[in-house]
Amino acid sequence: MLESVTSELKFDPFDPAFVEDPYPTFQRFREQAPIYAWEQAKGHIVFRYRDVMALIRDPRLVTDPTLGSGFSDELRAAYPDFVAMRENDLFVMRPESHARVRKLVTPLFGPRQLEAHRPRVVEIVREVLEKLPERGVINVFRDFAQNYPVRVIAAMLNIPPGAEAEFIAMADALIATIFPGLSPEVFASYMPAISRGRQIVRAVIADRRENPLADDLLTHLISACDDADRLSDGELESLIAGLIIGGSDTTVHLTTYAIMELLRNPEQMAILREDPSLARSALDETLRYNAFGRGGGLTRFVEEPFSWNGVDFHRGQPVFLNTQSALRDPEFVADPDVYDIRRRTGSSPWFGHGPHFCLGASLARLEAESALQQFLARYPTIELAGPPVYGDHPIFRDIRDLPVRVSVD
Structure with a gap:
């Protein structure tokens, strides 16, 4: 039985009232249970800004749920292509391997380096928008936000046009497998698409080794080296899988939530229309003010037992660092319940910290910034046409339907 600081509060991330406004x-x-023993997840949730920021830096908490044991022999035998795509994932690498790979690839994912890809991002977003009606009601999530991030990643990797459909199918399958609690049958149903997509990825890697391209992310990844140490093909495959998983859902939900909050705060929408350069600031403020997590937060696992503020953390238990709560903590900003796109908050724990800072954070911001700017430019008139409809994803407060009435007039 976990130690609980209170028996009165219950954390239910699937309560409809919580989903709408947590x-x-x-x-x-x-105020009442800043470190809460969550029986359902057999771990603790940390809610205060001061604790989240301290624990996010604590080396006794790691990202690998297996604590280094890796994938089981049964999974390797049943789904070798899936394991091959994920076993060198930055999320589950041991610290020494993680540090090595991060050192090689981090320089390729900074804001300045990604600027070379902006023209393609802009072009893909424009193509998606051009297929939308000039006026009427559209679903921001399904009609717009969901339709560009994977295409951007395919373009950055220069996936051949004839293979793009199967690459996107693999991407959709990989994203689906992170859904906890999948039945064995449903999990297995995603494997054929992953196997076909892995064949494409391996062929593209082999071709790019022989025929490097300019301003091509995969060419840069292949060329990344330090003292003759390079990425293996397996590491490249897992990096591509991680880029797909980490760089798609985040961008989709960030785009959807940003448009929703701007429509709920028309004075902020007016400020952004007056100064489109504030788009990135609007995205960061959306993550601070109303992020799309289900409520657990960044998941870490206890590698070395320790106590924190009187609560014992045991080896193998998950610790959920609730960044959503932390970013609404008055200790972080004085007016946490005000949505202000001109806010400058500096460091934010949303994308992680230090060696586990999200590798795709700059890419997500680049994509969503272009999407937000172009969406507002295409539609001078936008208004909510109904309340958001939330899905049942166990990790995200995913909006599956955000109806808005738009017009190019």
Whole structure:
């Protein structure tokens, strides 16, 4: 039995009222149970900004749920292509391997380096927008936000046009496999698409080794080296899988939530229309003000037992660093319940910290910034046409339907 600092509060991330607005709940937990024993997940949730920021840096908490044991022999035998795509994933690498790979690839994912890909991002977003009606009601999630991120990644990797459809199918399957609690049958149903997509990825890697391209992310990854140490083909495959998983869902939900909050705060929408350069600031403020997590937060696992503020953390247990609550903590900003796209908050724990800072954070911001700017430019008139409809994803408060009425007039 986990130690619980209170028996009165219950954390239920699937309560419809919580899904619609989790922030009053977060406030109660910050005040009454800042470190909460969550029986359902057999771990603890940390709600206060000061604790989240301290623990996100704590080396006793790691990202690997297996604590180094890797994938089981049964999974390797049943789904070798899936394991090959994920076994060198930055999320599960041991610290020494993680540090080595991050050192090689981090320089390729900074804001300045990714600027070379902006023209293709802009072009893909424009193509998606041109297929939307000039006026009427559209679903921001399904009609717009969901339709560009994987295409951007395919373009950055220069996936051949004839293979793009199967690459996107693989991407969709990889994203689906992170859904916890999948039945064995459903999990297995995604494997054929992953196997076909892996064949494409391997062929593209082999071709790019022989025929490097300019301004091509995969060419840069292949060329990345330090003292003659290069990425293996297996590491390249897993990096591509990680880029797909980490760089797609985040961008889709960030785009959807940003448009929703701007429509809920028309004075902020007016500010952004007056100064489109504030788009990136609007995205960061959306992540601070109303992020799309289900409520657990960044998941870490206890590698070395320790106590924190009187609570014992045991080896193997998960610790959920609730960044959504932390970013609405008055200790972080003085007016946390105000949505202000001109806010400058500096460091934010949303994308992680230090060696586990999200590798695709700059890419997600680049994509969503272009999407937001072009969406507002295409539609001078936008208004909510109904309330958001939330899905049942166990990790995200995913909006499956955000109806808005738009017009090019």
